[in-house]
Amino acid sequence: MTGPRYTQLVASLPATVPFVGPETQERDRGRPFAARLGANENVFGPSPRAIEAMAKAAHDVWMYGDPENHDLRLALAAHHGVKAENIVVGEGIDGLLGYLVRMLIEPGDAVVTSDGAYPTFNFHVAGFGGAIHKVPYSGCHEDPDALTARAAETGAKLIYLANPDNPMGSWHGADTIARMIAKVPEGSLLVLDEAYVELAPAGTAPVLDPQDPRVIRMRTFSKGYGMAGARVGYAIGAAPLVTAFNKIRNHFGMSRIGQAGALAALSDQDWLTRVQVWVSDARATLGAIARANGLAPLPSATNFVTIDCGGDGAFARRVLSELIAHDIFVRMPFVAPHDRCIRVSVGRAEDLAAFDAALPAALDAARA
């Protein structure tokens, strides 16, 4: 008995995962973290209305969710001033990226991204056999001109840009992104991952043009809306592209509870406004902690602050290990030269205090 015969592609894939979860690390360490600041979660959580809606929906969980996500799509369409036909809802941006890559990429097809950008996108491209072409960041920013130029050279079907960017927290203004969209080569599609855009300065997101076939915008309830554990993402794009997701998506894949929570969260924009203030304040506190320890916090338009540790990757990895040994869960960019940094998500006062307390000893140990 030889067992199943995998496709050649799947047989060739490594068993790596983009991110090791904090729970896995806690199990390996044998004790919990004191502060969970590594996964870019939004500790301030969703609107109380969303929590209430999810608790209520738990009583109706015997029913499948609406496979068309109709009510949520309608509400999102109204919120963004587009039509429901321009919105597809999926199992987080990660899920939607997987569907999108599947729709466009077959083995050998070219895809362009930045070296060190969001690895889950690369995971999906590799999972469908795409050929990933990476361009360097320009300093701490993804480089729109380099991305579109490389796409033109390689005939890329997909170009990935996160704005704001993870893991660096940097961002481009709407004008820069609008110019980039104008330069998307014929036959390329720009995946504009705007997971963090609700936490960015006004003027970061370019005007939505749902007729434009050159770009698809990815949004989520995981970051600004504080519902990472509910797995609700959505994409905004031209109707033919949005409709094509229906050919392959898991139609009954959305949790009914997540749908209800997202709808309630969207309706409470006042809560989002408060979260924006809390996140901004916490970013400032993280920056002050970093500076007080002689480190350089990078400007951030997200719910995390990437902190330049002032050394090389090996040094930052030691700082990271020491922080984890001090029960502070943080992560860091994977790729040089960004791996000179650590990446710290915003937290409540007590989380930031725990980071503040642990950082000096972590730095001392890393320098020793």
Add this chain to the structure above:
Amino acid sequence: MTGPRYTQLVASLPATVPFVGPETQERDRGRPFAARLGANENVFGPSPRAIEAMAKAAHDVWMYGDPENHDLRLALAAHHGVKAENIVVGEGIDGLLGYLVRMLIEPGDAVVTSDGAYPTFNFHVAGFGGAIHKVPYSGCHEDPDALTARAAETGAKLIYLANPDNPMGSWHGADTIARMIAKVPEGSLLVLDEAYVELAPAGTAPVLDPQDPRVIRMRTFSKGYGMAGARVGYAIGAAPLVTAFNKIRNHFGMSRIGQAGALAALSDQDWLTRVQVWVSDARATLGAIARANGLAPLPSATNFVTIDCGGDGAFARRVLSELIAHDIFVRMPFVAPHDRCIRVSVGRAEDLAAFDAALPAALDAARA
């Protein structure tokens, strides 16, 4: 601007969906159903402990769920007497079927199923370009010998069998399935979809042998456990196959709330026992209603009863339309000769009373 370039396969796929949701039908009709008896949902719902766990988890929804589904996999492993390495958790059986097909099937690869069996499996096979070979049912039962024989003829990589079966509600005993597993041709994998097995007579599921590379067992919290809206399925299989899902699955795809609910539901087997009694009683009531109207209910090991309307497909479709016009949501098998039947999920007393009240008029109208 021509827009994105789809893969040849995706460009060729139709925009059909396996099932139109009841909400869509309600929107089209302009009014709600009085009884929701068409989606094989479990109206008795999950354990109150599961509802409580989900409501509690809603407060922690700012955190991603554990991407390894560790606690749930451990509990499932203990429940089934296997190891955690034999369990993969996913976004419902539908999600896991999609991953499995992706791992094994490339364009042209042979797959065997029964003509009229669960269409979402076919949706996934078509979505990866597989060549679907269908064998007829033997009466109201899927035909294990025909399936393995056709797999041997076609060199199929996958064989699909649901036990108990949807849409017919029929089932084979464990001995028959064990004999089928023994006949799985070298290089084929049997997908044994046991979504309804908790509602079947004892002795329906063959002994689990997690070392056996010829079969993967699909289970769900959507049916017996009453949590369709939470999207929690799992598969039990040989460790190399289970591990291979990690190469491609959406690692952060599981809702934290769903994980918590499933864990609590699993721990309350007393509730499942009560549900089994309620489902069994409701099946008996549905059968009595059918017989009182001169129709022939088929034996069922599921939470639905398939009812032979005694005519052809056109007649059953008229009965279905009339029931829907009377605000009773039911479905029917898609394929002849099973499309002489309608398929009615079990309900509470009031749901069954509504069906009982509507059926005579629906039959009269269908006969007129």
